[in-house]
Amino acid sequence: MTGTAVASLLYPGLRPWCAAPADLTAMPPAPGPARRIRARAFLVSLANPKTLLFYGAFSPQFVAPELRAAAAARGASASFLALAVLAGSGWRLAATRARRRLPIAPRG
Numbered sequence: 404m405t406g407t408a409v410a411s412l413l414y415p416g417l418r419p420w421c422a423a424p425a426d427l428t429a430m431p432p433a434p435g436p437a438r439r440i441r442a443r444a445f446l447v448s449l450a451n452p453k454t455l456l457f458y459g460a461f462s463p464q465f466v467a468p469e470l471r472a473a474a475a476a477r478g479a480s481a482s483f484l485a486l487a488v489l490a491g492s493g494w495r496l497a498a499t500r501a502r503r504r505l506p507i508a509p510r511g
Contacts, residue, residue: 427502 433440448454466475 427505 462476462479465479466472470478
């Protein structure tokens with residue numbers, strides 16, 4: 404890889420670090436109905452290759468042979484959904500607290 408190619412790959416990643424910090428206390432939350440936000444999150448999860456690989460690799464281990472496949476899939480999906488909601492809620496609470504406690508001071 405040439406130096407120009409390396410620089411062209413590094414520049415988009417380093418540019419935000421060199422920019423002035425955003426005042427997060429002045430930014431309003433993203434508007435939109437909750438239904439649209441949930442649908443977007445669902446589509447992002449479906450398009451995430453890590454999610455697909457996770458389900459493909461680990462789901463068969465949790466399917467009991469004596470259960471019907473549909474019942475086992477519903478149980479595994481409900482468990483995963485509950486854990487995802489719990490983890491997502493925890494991250495949301497942590498981000499909300501961090502946003503309140505860490506306002507960005509203007510550079511001067």
